[in-house]
Amino acid sequence: MNSKKHGEKHLIGESMVKTLVLRVEGTNAEEEMIHSFKLSGSEVDIVHVNDIVSRKKSLEDYQILVFPGGFAHGDDVSAGKILANILKYKIWKDLTKFIDSGKLVIGVCNGFQAITKAGLLPAIGGIGVQECTLTSNDSGYFIDKWVELKHASGNKCVFTKNLRDEMFVPINHGEGKFVATPEIIQKLEDNGQIVFRYSQNPNGSINDIAGICNSQGNVFGMMPHPEKYFSKYMHPFWTRMKDMNEEGDGLQLFKGAVDYAKKKL
Amino acid sequence: MWVVGVGYKDGQKDPLGKNVSSDIAELGFSNVTDVKTLQTYVFESEISKEGVENAAKELFTDNVIQYFNFSKFDENGAHVNNLVKEKNVWVVEVFFKQGVMDPAGLSVQNALDILGHKDMKVKTGTFYVISGNVSEDELKDICSRYLTNEMIHTYRYHRL
């Protein structure tokens, strides 16, 4: 593994893709996230947002930025809101530069909530204005179950092109209902910015939306947890299934991201 | 002191309100027709009116699905008239007792710091807006048997 000086451009094929998993107080699904990226062929660092704010570490050194799941700040006020404000008020310039350069940003569950509330997704009218939200499940309860997702054909996300049509993954959330005005929803549909839909809507999300991307296709968020399905043995009833791959279905998402970064970033 | 109340916009679901409403019905109070909830934040430290509005917009409210109102906090609860628009309802203000920890309040104080409001002291609460043909005695019963726990809460109610 070559070590690169800060700022030096990465040569294609020479070094490994570097992924940054950003944590805060309350992040808790980072171990499986790191593992999923490592299995997909990326080097991974986990960094506390305080270290980005204090400039101990820089986003520039990475090709993929990940906001993992958890209960950042306890979901106080609303899920992901406080983290969204940290992004807006403390590291906004670095973030927008990262996104403008075409690098990948991936938010899963709590991460998706934070980047949506910070206006990084779907950014139809421009970055920085919140256009959608993730709010309390219709039931009012936290839900832990496995769901089937349909990968929307022809969607804009740059790194999910090779995904299979369906993906079976767990959801673990209390505030997973995707909501936006009818106008925004229509734009998402028309622009191909809806990446995943639930086959059976578990939380009341409008138009069964489970994951979206921005119009460039490099910022992506989803409520379900593909990082919790990197091995066959995490499936909820693997003991009764026949002919399963050793690799879990969720891994294809991360492989797609790392392969894209390897080729294009 | 200022108080901010955050509620769901018309047409948006209020899952907490819905669950409270069905739980109350289960207890035998069949007259309750609806329950709405407001997340409330009381500033116990000095802050300007612009500051409160900024905090409400940038932190307390999810502008896609929620609205906010704010008002000066009144010792007798008159602020309820400014925060709740419905009529013919009971409004129950529920806060933690003095001395009981309010972790959400601590979180909010740190979050306000991020927005530039330093050294804030905030306490959080919940207002329940109860519609239906409910007598005062029934309301007191609902409060003590379900909405509140005297161990940790203080509460009062108003008729609007």
Add this chain to the structure above:
Amino acid sequence: MNSTELIGKSDEELIEISKKFLLALNLEEMRKVQNYFDKLGRNPSDIELETLAQTWSEHCVHKTFKGIIEYKGEKIDGLFKTYIARGTKELNFPWCVSVFVDNAGIVKFNDDHNIAVKVETHNHPTALDPYGGAGTGSGGVFRDVMGVGAKPILSTDILFFAPPDYPHDKLPNGVIHPKRLMKGAVAGIRDYGNRMGIPTANGGVGFHEGYLGNPLVYAGCLGIMPHDKYVTGAKSGDKIILVGGRTGRDGIHGVTFASLELSSDSEKTSSGAVQIGNAIEEKRVLDGLLIVRDKCDKPLYSAVTDCGGGGLSSAIGEMGEETGVKVHLDKVPLKYEGLEPWEIWISEAQERMLLAVPEKNVDDVIEIFKNENTEATVIGEFTDDKKLTLMFKGKVIGELDMNFLHGEVPRVIRKAEFTVSEDADPDMDDSEDFSGDLKEILRSPNVASKEWVIRQYDHEVQAKTVIKPIQGLGGPGNACVLRPIYDEWNGIVVSNGYNPRFSSNPYNMALSAIDEAIRNNVCCGGRRISVLDNFSWGNPEKPDRLGALVEACKACYDASKGFAVPFISGKDSLYNEYGTGEDTISIPPTLVVTAVGLIPDIRKAQTMDLKEAGNPVYVIGVTKDEMCGSHYHMIKDEEGGKVPGVDLANAKKIMDNMIESIDNGLIRACHDCSEGGLAVTAAEMCFAGNLGMSVDLKLVPADGIKKNYKILFSESNSRFLVEVPKGKESEFEKIMGDNASKIGEVTEEPNLVVTGLDDEEILNRSADELKKAWGETFNW
């Protein structure tokens, strides 16, 4: 410094003082304290009295389990020593790393790692505020596991309430309705575990009218740690660092309060005893603790412990027992002004831990926690004078000899008595069709689906749960299986066992609980099992309650030796009685056993859902006529009969043979028989697999039983229903011997069909219909 006059006081006055200050010290203890200070020539300060009250409380000292009991002509020299620890000591397994001494029991996992386990009750606080009480129960047990330096990877919860449909108008004053308690407790455990990112993947909910005034909450935690990171032993010169939340008046008199019975006045007198939790604070502490542990080769601390019952007074008192300790109470960060030093000292504010840190590491440690947005403060040091010295703003406000504080608690001597009164098992009429009875049992709260509870808990977080609480297409799992290290195949199996309905025969109840915990573990492939005991009982000063406790403890020793399964940790919560004026109602004595096993290869783990039509079904074990406490008797309002016991020698053989069969691929599905007997087991296997089962009762080894209902619904122990791959029958039978009997097969048609002793069909219902009945009760 306030002092309390003790010198020269009479016996009556001493008792008054104990009552007035909520010390919960009895006369002998008060006299001992008076004696100590008499020798010193002065009266105790209020903080010294409080320290003694906390340290000598039932909760911290376990007076009942350590005291002397006169029972049926014997003098038992400590229940704990004689019946719980003795089995473990005699078994002397090398893989038991640390048992009964530290915050949690520690056993070996693999060459590099150990597992730490703890289960604790948090009953009294839950009765007052179910959300806060249950949540902080979880928070507390997580800290116990963190307190040995392990990372929590599993949360468990077992709860007990009165039936959720209890009539509101019969509710006594001051008692919260069981449904509200249950919703609150589940929400509390959910929010704490989910926020800390610890999967809650094992547990249960039990119901009995006796829990009306006293709900029970058993919160458990399992953690993992590299074995070379386990350090204990604060050294003289180390600094005491307090980490985490600030200190307030929370929970003051929580431990002494736990020794008093609840009454409708409890609310007024105990408002300090309620604690609210802040899970994110604890997560920040955990994040910092793991860095402090792993940054260098050896942890930056010499010892770590959690701050729980009794607050700083217990934690520091114990940590500094060998060396001596000096504490500066004015350095403790406070939530608000106005706390008296004694309040700071005994506060049970949550989310706090203590580290003993060598001076050279102090700055590093504080910096690391600061980066995690949590506070770490030096509040004292470890000395070498074997004294507990308390200071406030430079003045000494309390000083006690460590030896006196820890060594001289007078042992209680109590009398116990118990007689089991059991009559012959009644002989009721058989039915022609048991579908109604089966559905009624499936609906009853103890058996009914708890999916409403389970789906609120995140079991996927940390991605280590390979066998989850809901198995197959929606059946109740017996145990969960964790794969803690992603690229290794060995795993941990966690299960539990309890049955308060068996409490009329406490010896057999305890045996049954242990058998159930073990057989649940075996169902998924667990072996090399160790267990934890958790007793929730009534007032031990009443001889019959105490006698029942003795019987249960005797069973613990017998079962531990019989199964060769050591106890590694345990806890007791006593005085669970509710006062209604003249009399008190005790809870049914409840022993919960948690079993932790290993599985060398998680790919061989088993679940309870039927897999393939045509496979044979076997029953393992013998069904006996012993139905006291059974669910069938409950729905028929029948109180007689005998409580099931355990044939230990055969039971162990069964468990060992089952594991051998699983390892050799001879089992495709496996489910144990418990509440509702064989009928419920078969029903659950069917709807979890969306397949059917045909069963012939004539083929069930049943000890000469002549009634169908007894074979269907008896709750005899050590039994399983097993689906064996077709073609493997003779291999399976060879290993299991007489203990296995083929009784039917798995059918494509998803119906449970049972023929009785006279070849008549006595049950024929679709899996769907049975599942529907099972899912009705908690469809909230």
